[in-house]
Amino acid sequence: MDNTAPIPSIDYDTIVIGGGIAGVSIAYELAEHQSVAVVERESTLAYHTTGRSAATFLESYGNATVRALTRASRDFFVAPPEFVDGPLVADLPLLIVAEEAEVETLRALHEAVNGGPTHSGTIELIDGAAAEALNPMLRPGYTDLAMVDFGSLELDVHGLHQGFLRGFRRRGGEVLKSAGIVGARRERSAWVLTDAQGDELRTRNVVNAAGAWCDEVAELFGAAPIGIRPLRRTAFMVSGPRELPAGFSASRRTMTMSASEDFYFKPDGASFLCSPADETLQEPADAKPDDLEIARAIERLNEASLLGVRSVATSWAGLRSFTADRTPVIGADPTVDGFYWFAGQGGYGIQMAPALARAGAGLTLHGELPADLTGIGLSASVLSASRAALAA
Ligand SMILES: Cc1cc2nc3c(=O)[nH]c(=O)nc-3n(C[C@H](O)[C@H](O)[C@H](O)COP(=O)(O)OP(=O)(O)OC[C@H]3O[C@@H](n4cnc5c(N)ncnc54)[C@H](O)[C@@H]3O)c2cc1C
Structure with a gap:
């Protein structure tokens, strides 16, 4: 590696790959602290799994970690912040x-x-x-x-996704559509991403919120797959x-x-x-x-x-x-610098979104979960990409 090469200028602190509920929700949280872009391969956001759900909030569904993250999201859904056009819920x-x-x-x-x-x-x-x-x-x-x-509740998924997007844009975040990432290389302490048109984007960090494609995206960065x-x-x-x-x-x-x-x-x-x-x-x-x-x-x-x-x-x-243990993978990749996971939302990615996005931002920015989430028994190790349960 040529350490005398100049450090390339950075377009964004963080690029989030994927514009489903995972991508826009963590991008909203990160944009409070950094310059952030969401890149999405499709010409519209939420085209894949996020636009196809049953739109329910079920605290009795999923394993104990999923249920805790769902429960921790309840207040956001019931009394959403002002940037979300409410109401988001109906009794069901x-x-x-x-x-x-x-x-x-x-x-x-x-x-x-x-x-x-x-x-x-x-x-x-x-x-x-x-x-x-x-x-x-x-x-x-x-x-x-x-x-x-x-x-249990019924959710307005479109309202939730649009709300996070609105909040993200208000914080200066940018959204690039029809921008599928097909290549990545490391230049000093930056990532240079290439999209399908051959355009390059420079960023310090990358968050992998690519849903079903998260292992394909990891491969571009030289990260080991999580077995999605x-x-x-x-x-x-x-x-x-x-x-x-x-x-x-x-x-x-x-x-x-x-x-x-x-x-x-x-x-x-x-x-x-x-x-x-x-x-x-x-x-x-x-x-x-x-x-x-x-x-x-x-x-x-x-x-x-x-x-x-x-x-x-x-x-x-x-x-x-x-993932093998039906729990999301959140936080730094164990071996690849500047590469963070936000994947494995399974069948609960909508109902967990508000708390999971805060968890993802905490682990990406500081390597720690917010105190209210550790207070209900969650830990970074249960969500980490290096946990043994992923190999099952
Ligand atoms: C039938 C059904 C019912 C469901 N019901 C519920 C429910 O009631 N409640 C609930 O909470 N959850 C439910 N879910 C699950 C929920 O929909 C998912 O957990 C959630 O939508 C996952 O969001 P995501 O952002 O991770 O994935 P996606 O919405 O799939 O977003 C990933 C995005 O990444 C993009 N991407 C991939 N590769 C690249 C690349 N190289 N460059 C740029 N962009 C890329 C893709 O184009 C895609 O838009 C349901 C799912 C289904 C299918």
Whole structure:
């Protein structure tokens, strides 16, 4: 290396790669302290997984770290800062229903998530009749036991993403679209990034918020992969039955999921959003819905509910990108200078976004988590790219 070469001038302190919810949320936090740009390969932001979610906030979902980060995000959603056009939430209790064979699975879930610092609402085990009263769209007699989490919410994902973007721009942040990063080289203490048009961008630090592509991006910088697994999930819309069951009201809604997580559905206007809750490993790409998974879900939904699904109005799919321990990877790469991770958001990247962005900024800027997050039991090592659990 030629140490006599002049240090190249820097365009930004930090470049964040990826313009989904991960990229814009951490960029907003970093821009309070630094000059920051978000670079996105697509011509629009949030085109991939962020634009394809089920838009729910479920404190009972995911492992203990995910649940803690979700819980720590609640206040932001319920009372968003002024740069976000609120409201971002509506009540949407989570109802997890178990047939006889799933009852033990549900009891174990209830045991794991009920109470403790990672949950704010009321969680109850209820019988089938009470579940049917909460969601009259359930087929009478289907449910043996159910768990209801009254603290769950529906989120305005577009409002959240736009809010972070607005806040970021107000702090002087810049967004470069149609700017896929295809190369990187180290010049003294700076990174020089090349985009697909051959343009170069110089930065001190890089944050990898590239979702399903995070290991491909790491390779450009000479960083070891974290073993990301992009798992496709399909979703589709159906119209409701011609005759709504007695007691059903569009204003008293639930997110209803099976205890083995092999289907879920929630009302969406006059229609219903449904999913087979599939997890099929695939290469990072513009994910497409899987017709066989949709057929499987229709069968399960018609067993469990009175939806009477015959046809699908629209369908889509997105990649939920998981690490081996289903926990995000945040902070400095263990070997590559100036390269930071913000990846592995899995199926929870929206509901964790406010707290995760603060965690990411703390670890990127100071190598430490904010005090309120360590106070609820989170630690940098659980999120680190060098943790042993990633090798599993
Ligand atoms: C069907 C479905 C339902 C879901 N439901 C929920 C839910 O209810 N609640 C919840 O919290 N989460 C949910 N999720 C998960 C959530 O959507 C994700 O965790 C979150 O969107 C991940 O955001 P991201 O920014 O990491 O990824 P993305 O939104 O995929 O963003 C990554 C971006 O990086 C860009 N990129 C990649 N490589 C490069 C490069 N070389 N140069 C420049 N840009 C690059 C990509 O173009 C992409 O825009 C759901 C997901 C799916 C698919």
